[in-house]
Amino acid sequence: MKNVVKDFEKSRDFLICIDSDGCAMDTMDVKHMRCFAPCLVHEWDLGEYRDDIVRLWRKINLLSRSRGINRFKGLAKILVEINENYARVDGLDELIYWVQTTDELSEESLREAYERTGCNCMKKALEWSRLVNDSIVMISNSRKSPFEGVEEALKLIKGKADVVILTASNGQEIRREWEDSGLMEYADLLLSQESGTKEMCLRSLTEYGYEKDHVLMIGDAPADKMAAESAEALFYPVLAYQETESWEEFAEEGLKHFLEGTFAGTYQEEKIKEFYANLDL
Numbered sequence: 038m039k040n041v042v043k044d045f046e047k048s049r050d051f052l053i054c055i056d057s058d059g060c061a062m063d064t065m066d067v068k069h070m071r072c073f074a075p076c077l078v079h080e081w082d083l084g085e086y087r088d089d090i091v092r093l094w095r096k097i098n099l100l101s102r103s104r105g106i107n108r109f110k111g112l113a114k115i116l117v118e119i120n121e122n123y124a125r126v127d128g129l130d131e132l133i134y135w136v137q138t139t140d141e142l143s144e145e146s147l148r149e150a151y152e153r154t155g156c157n158c159m160k161k162a163l164e165w166s167r168l169v170n171d172s173i174v175m176i177s178n179s180r181k182s183p184f185e186g187v188e189e190a191l192k193l194i195k196g197k198a199d200v201v202i203l204t205a206s207n208g209q210e211i212r213r214e215w216e217d218s219g220l221m222e223y224a225d226l227l228l229s230q231e232s233g234t235k236e237m238c239l240r241s242l243t244e245y246g247y248e249k250d251h252v253l254m255i256g257d258a259p260a261d262k263m264a265a266e267s268a269e270a271l272f273y274p275v276l277a278y279q280e281t282e283s284w285e286e287f288a289e290e291g292l293k294h295f296l297e298g299t300f301a302g303t304y305q306e307e308k309i310k311e312f313y314a315n316l317d318l
Contacts, residue, residue, distance in 0.1 A: 042238060045226050047245040051198035051296065054239060055224075056256040057211045058204065059105060060275045061187050064214065065257075067180050069098050072172040073108065077115070080165040086123045093118055102316055104277065105258025107142045107205040107230060108169070112162060128158030135159065140237075142205070143230045173210055183218050184275075186284030191223040193288055197296060198253075201242060202227040203235055205260065235264035243268045253295050255287070259316070262309070271300050274312035 059065030074094035078087050097103055097118075098111045106114075113129075113136045120126040135150045136142065144166050151159040194200060200223055204211050208229030215221040228238045243252050254265035257275040265272035273291050275283040291308075294300040 042228065042232060042241045045201075045242065045245065047199060047247065048225070049197065049199050050247070050251055052201065052242060052245075052247050052252045053194055053198045053295075054201045054203040054242065054252075054254045054270075056105070056204055056254075056258070056261050056275075057202055057214070058206055059099075059277065060255060060257040060261070060280075061183055061202075061220070062181065062214055062218070063184050063280070064181050065099065065105075065277075067176060068169075068173055069094060071176065072169050073098070073111075076165050076168045076172060077112065080161050080168065081116075081119070081124070081126070083119065083124060086119075089123070090115070090119065099277070100316075102259045102313075104316065105205070105256070105260050107234075107260075108166065109136050109142045109147065109162065112165065116158075126158060128156040131156040132158040132162055141231070141233060144207075145231070170207055170210065178217055181214050181217070183220060184280040184284060186281050186288060188220060188223075190284050190288045190292070191220060193292055195223055197292075200224050200226075202229075203238055203254070203264070204229050205235060206230060208232070235260060236267040239264045239268040239270060243270060250298060250301055253300070262312070271295065271305060272309065273300075273305075274308055276312060276315045279315065 055061050058068065074091045077094065078084060078090050083090055094115055097114055103114065113133050116126050116129055120129050131154055139146050144163060147159060147163050151163055202211065202215065202224050206229060208227060208231050211229055212227055215224065232238055239254065249269050250271065252268065252270040253273060254261055254270050255273045255275060256262065257277055262272045273287060294304050
């Protein structure tokens with residue numbers, strides 16, 4: 038695990054990890070629809086299929102149980118669809134193999150894999166990712182703000198639990214967004230795609246001596262729930278397109294259940310049931 042995790046210092050009995058895009062920050066839709074999908078169309082010269090590709094990207098990355106997966110996993114999934122239904126994607130098998138086997142789903146890891154293999158699909162994936170980063174920077178700060186209720190919840194959390202931003206996105210991008218929104222002061226640590234997978238990071242954090250029912254993951258995607266399960270942590274879902282209500286519910290009820298030790302069981306089960314029902318709509 039990266040030194041950024043090793044240098045973490047536990048200071049409270051409770052730990053809350055929070056995903057960023059689509060969970061704390063209202064950035065999911067704008068990034069995917071204005072950056073990720075259009076950049077894919079551009080990089081693979083798929084202009085004639087643009088509308089279909091954008092709809093497919095939205096379905097896979099926003100409206101299904103693969104919502105919130107790492108950008109390279111999402112890219113691989115949609116390239117499989119493109120290869121089968123629209124246009125041949127040369128070198129796709131090599132990219133898929135890297136996605137499935139790498140310990141770090143980051144640009145640096147992908148660059149090293151491309152330099153070893155010379156795979157054209159890896160090169161295009163790397164160029165696509167960099168183009169996405171550049172295009173995200175160009176989005177107005179007014180379109181990259183926290184959901185209503187997030188800062189209020191963070192104020193309630195402060196002093197009661199250690200807080201870690203746990204994201205599968207680019208770390209510099211997320212740090213800038215939290216700093217610009219004035220939320221970084223509430224976080225003790227930021228872990229991103231450069232730090233390792235969410236599962237690896239969360240498991241590493243739990244080794245700092247927290248009791249099992251004292252660790253909570255807040256997220257908007259099944260990947261967040263899977264990370265929590267892998268670390269035997271609790272999970273609170275932020276429902277897509279019901280984010281404000283989810284944060285208000287957490288501030289009023291969820292945090293209380295967590296701190297009082299009554300989160301596991303009926304309360305968490307009901308929240309997870311709502312979570313999956315919402316994604317299946």
